[in-house]
Amino acid sequence: MKSTAKNEAAVKASFIVAEEIAHASKSFSEGAFLKQCMLKVCEQVCPDQLQTFKNVSLSRNTIVDRVKELAENLTTQLAEETRSYTAFSLAVDESTDNTDTAQLSIFIRGVKSDLSITEELLDVAAMHGTTTGQNIFDAVEKSVLGMEDIVTTVMKTVNFIRARGLNHRQFQQFFLEMGSEHGDVLYHTEVRWLSRSKVLKRFFELRKDIALFMQSKGKLMSELSDPKWMCDFAVLCDITDHLAQLNQKLQGRKQVITQMSDTITAFQRKLDLWMWQVKQDNLVHFPVCQSMSASFPETFSCAQLATKLSWLKTEFDRRFSDFRAQQSGFDIFANPFTTDVCTAPQHLQMELIELQSDSGLRAKFQDATIQDFYRLLPPGLMPQLRLHAARVLSMFGSTYLCEQFFSIMNLNKNKHRSRLTDDNLHAVLRIASAQDLKPDIDTLNMINR
Known part of the structure; x- marks a missing residue:
């Protein structure tokens, strides 16, 4: 291979590795470690090519530069593609990174003349000192159900068990000795509200074992012996489970909004059915409530559950009024x-x-x-x-892509990379969140040779 060709191959390789690092949410310094591994492999497999591998620059600074160039290339491609859109819509959402900086994501969903659909990150901006509206289901939690105190108690207990390594190991051993069918509890810190559904359900199933374990640690949980608190907890478990099932149906790329509207309409009709059944003391679709009603018949209130469902229906009617329009x-x-x-x-x-x-x-x-x-x-x-x-x-039906985006953001800007600049973070996120667009590495390689 001639010298020029070798240099071109080395530059292209650095772009390829940089893209993989960004996709995998790895630190920029991983490039240097990867090069060390490559050289060790080369020494054993193809020692005559050792110098070729040495020519591949994978230093931290090189990876940073490559990632920025890849991101800029994607931005240019998207700007060109948007000119062919017959129609488009935007999805906007906000979340904070681990330094409490609000990051605003804007995704564009465009439809071309052949009616093919594309969804891509249009922009991401750091909103220092500024916040925006919250996700619909977060709002449902805070303005309808009024049960944040129960969620807080459950999450504090789960985090106590999981956050301290010794406690967690003791808890696993404790369950083993008691012959419990569950070996652990699901961990939750501060992810979106609906993801708590499984945690709440598992907590309820393990409530007796958890109470004994916390007692052994000198932390009495009087709530778990309070019939009123347990009945409220049952209501929360069942409602969040239904909402989580709805949320799952609304997830996924390139969903058609009319089908999502049908899913919402079906859920609203379910709410009508549930309210009617609960008023007849029929808890067939609320299994946790059913078990609490059997355990505490004098305490569990079907009327209270019906009221919660009525509030929920009102909130859905209000928040999905745009669908009706x-x-x-x-x-x-x-x-x-x-x-x-x-x-x-x-x-x-x-x-x-x-x-x-x-x-x-x-x-x-x-x-x-x-x-x-x-x-x-x-x-x-x-x-x-x-x-x-x-x-x-062209219409977005949910902020699903934004949710995925924030998950990627949290993987990148974690406690070990808290000093990652906004510009570098945004470049990584553009590459990692790309859907149909791919960086044109050959063009970039020609520019850099």
């Missing part, structure tokens, strides 16, 4: 062959008649997914329907 447009998108042409927007009426009269397209509608179906529409003959579909497809 868009329902007419959603119905046209999801059910174009059965929608009432007379009540449809006038600019769509002629094309809807043509569509509903086309037996071939009607047959294809039965077999294709909703987003794929609209790609079958003739662009020249039904431009308004395609544009309407593009606008609906």
Whole structure:
């Protein structure tokens, strides 16, 4: 290999390694360690290529520079791609890193002329001294259910068990000696509220063992022997479990908002059913409450549970009012062959008649997914329907990508990397959160040779 070619290969290799480091949320200094490993392997496998491997620069400064260049390349690609969007929407969310700096993420969801969907990080900004609105389910926790005191008690106990290594080992041994079917409790610090569902459920299952263990540590938990507190805890367990199941259905990339709207509507109908059943003292869909009602029939209040459910329904109705405002447009998108042409927007009426009269397209509608179906529409003959579909497809239905983004952020800016600058953090996050875009390493290699 000629000298120029070797240099190009060395530079390209440094870009490839830098991208892998960013994707894996590793420290920039990992590059130097990786190079040491590479050289050791090379000495054994291909000693004649040792100098070639030595030419690959993987120092911390080089990795920092490469990561910034990769991120800038992705930014340039995204700017170019957004010009082809027929429609787009933004998802905005905020969370704090481990230095209490609020980081604002902005994702863009765009639809191209062929109705293909892309989702990418548009920007991330450090909001020093500034905060924004909170996630809907965090708000539900604070303004509806009014049970934060129960959550706090449970989390303090779990963290006491897990945060201290000795206590945790003793706890595992304690469970082993007692023959408990559970070997541990799930750990939770300060992640999103709905992720607490499993912790709450496990805590309830282990409540007797936990009470004995805490007593052995001189920390009496009077709450676990208080019927009123336990009944409230049961309500919280069951409701958070239902919310967690809903949340799981709303997660995932490139979901169509009309389908998410259907999921929300189904949950609201479930709330109506649950309220009616609970008022009849029927707890069939609330198993933890059912067990507490059997243990403390004089204490457990179905009326209180019904009230909580009523508050929850009111909160959902209020927070998802935007879905209702868009329902007419959603119905046209999801059910174009059965929608009432007379009540449809006038600019769509002629094309809807043509569509509903086309037996071939009607047959294809039965077999294709909703987003794929609209790609079958003739662009020249039904431009308004395609544009309407593009606008609906462009809508974010949740902040799922933001949630993923903040998980990656916490992996990168942890207690061991608290001095990571915002610029370097943002460069890493852009690479690690890239969805469909990939850095053009060949172009970058040509620039750097």
